[in-house]
Amino acid sequence: MKLQGTMSIRENELYIGGVSCRELKEKYQTPLYVFDEELVRNNCREYVKHFKVNENNNKVAYAGKAFLPIHMCKIINEENLYLDVVSGGELYTAHKSNFPMERILFHGSNKTIEEIDLGIDLGVGRFVVDNYYELDLLQRICERKNTKQAVYFRITPGIEAHTHDYIKTGQIDSKFGFALSNGDLHDAIESLKNYNNIELVGIHAHIGSQIFDVEPYLDEVKIMMNLVKEIKDSYNINITEVDLGGGVGVYYTQDDEPRTIKEFCEQIIEKSQQVCQEIGIKVPTLIIEPGRSIVANAGSTIYTVGSIKDIKDVRTYVSVDGGMTDNIRPSLYQAGYECAIANKIGQDKTNQVTIAGKCCESGDILITDVDIMDIESGDILIIASTGAYGYSMASNYNKIPKPAVVSVQNGKNKLICKRQSYEDLLHLEIL
Ligand SMILES: Cc1ncc(COP(=O)(O)O)c(C=O)c1O
Numbered sequence: 001m002k003l004q005g006t007m008s009i010r011e012n013e014l015y016i017g018g019v020s021c022r023e024l025k026e027k028y029q030t031p032l033y034v035f036d037e038e039l040v041r042n043n044c045r046e047y048v049k050h051f052k053v054n055e056n057n058n059k060v061a062y063a064g065k066a067f068l069p070i071h072m073c074k075i076i077n078e079e080n081l082y083l084d085v086v087s088g089g090e091l092y093t094a095h096k097s098n099f100p101m102e103r104i105l106f107h108g109s110n111k112t113i114e115e116i117d118l119g120i121d122l123g124v125g126r127f128v129v130d131n132y133y134e135l136d137l138l139q140r141i142c143e144r145k146n147t148k149q150a151v152y153f154r155i156t157p158g159i160e161a162h163t164h165d166y167i168k169t170g171q172i173d174s175k176f177g178f179a180l181s182n183g184d185l186h187d188a189i190e191s192l193k194n195y196n197n198i199e200l201v202g203i204h205a206h207i208g209s210q211i212f213d214v215e216p217y218l219d220e221v222k223i224m225m226n227l228v229k230e231i232k233d234s235y236n237i238n239i240t241e242v243d244l245g246g247g248v249g250v251y252y253t254q255d256d257e258p259r260t261i262k263e264f265c266e267q268i269i270e271k272s273q274q275v276c277q278e279i280g281i282k283v284p285t286l287i288i289e290p291g292r293s294i295v296a297n298a299g300s301t302i303y304t305v306g307s308i309k310d311i312k313d314v315r316t317y318v319s320v321d322g323g324m325t326d327n328i329r330p331s332l333y334q335a336g337y338e339c340a341i342a343n344k345i346g347q348d349k350t351n352q353v354t355i356a357g358k359c360c361e362s363g364d365i366l367i368t369d370v371d372i373m374d375i376e377s378g379d380i381l382i383i384a385s386t387g388a389y390g391y392s393m394a395s396n397y398n399k400i401p402k403p404a405v406v407s408v409q410n411g412k413n414k415l416i417c418k419r420q421s422y423e424d425l426l427h428l429e430i431l
């Protein structure tokens with residue numbers, strides 16, 4: 001298992017943020033999500049530095065869908081990032097954390113009336129309008145509230161990024177956004193003359209997630225900058241903000257070769273300057289929306305090993321006390337992960353096993369055929385890089401309570417989300 005962030009080894013034990021996994025297990029039980037706060041903050045700072053937030057006034061908007069407890073909202077605020085929310089629930093969480101609402105981008109392909117109402121009442125900075133239905137709804141609600149809302153239009157740019165089919169979003173056959181190729185975007189801009197309470201200030205596209213190549217982003221930059229010019233020439237509307245979405249890929253296993261944050265940011269900025277110069281427009285404010293690349297490697301999940309089933313000449317199943325309820329990604333996207341035994345971290349890998357979850361599903365497998373140290377019931381198994389789309393996609397299937405989340409830094413640990421109790425599971429039931 002590749003050591004990430006502040007992970008270190010002392011006397012055969014794995015430490016994160018200077019705290020041993022054994023201590024964390026004793027204090028908080030398992031399964032447990034562990035967050036390396038120093039790594040999260042470093043990633044934020046890398047983006048702020050290389051995306052030229054201070055020099056060029058560009059914006060880095062953390063995509064909250066990856067992981068959004070109130071504690072995370074506070075980090076994002078302290079690190080001077082913007083925040084991309086995609087539902088009333090995420091918006092409300094940001095609001096409760098006192099996140100400045102003018103730094104919120106409100107996404108969503110089917111925002112409800114209640115969500116739009118809430119967004120306007122709280123004063124979110126930008127709505128990212130996805131479709132005609134939303135445009136119309138937003139106008140009516142703004143009119144009723146006698147307010148004007150700054151918006152971006154979400155564009156489907158027609159870019160095929162090389163990633164899992166379920167997490168591609170830029171291609172034409174997509175539920176998201178106004179397509180460029182069939183004239184939808186132009187019709188939407190044309191219709192703005194009837195919408196006095198809406199001000200179009202930006203355009204947005206998101207081409208997918210877990211993308212390693214910079215090329216599709218450079219294609220996206222070209223398309224978006226040309227669009228800025230076209231919108232000015234055809235409609236005399238100044239698009240001053242161009243939001244390129246998220247999607248920067250990260251390391252999960254040895255098959256992954258991600259670029260650094262620096263490489264991505266520098267190439268995007270350079271390309272933007274080059275294209276804008278070529279077509280003769282001022283470089284707009286650039287926005288990027290990283291989620292995974294800020295939190296994925298900073299999160300790990302620790303489990304306790306339970307049953308070990310050795311099927312001779314077939315496979316050994318090692319079951320842990322969590323599974324698809326705390327990490328749906330292997331079942332949903334065949335996502336790969338690395339793991340180790342945290343209490344035997346320096347030992348050689350002598351076994352090959354399959355790590356199974358405890359749910360009543362054959363598909364509840366976390367890692368298939370992984371080389372690992374000698375393993376016994378009671379060991380602490382750690383799966384690395386579960387920080388993005390782990391806790392945020394967790395479920396209560398089989399009435400399994402969601403694990404706690406603890407943040408570690410400089411030898412200290414802090415509980416940021418409590419473990420659900422069985423009583424919590426009954427919380428919404430009418431008894
Ligand atoms: C509109 C939008 N922005 C940003 C993101 C964040 O993507 P990632 O976590 O891959 O950086 C997503 C999710 O894919 C998204 O849909």
Ligand SMILES: N[C@@H](CCCC[NH3+])C(=O)O
Nearest residue numbers: 065167209210329388389
């Ligand atoms: N949830 C997905 C990514 C989709 C992001 C939302 N557009 C994942 O775990 O990889």
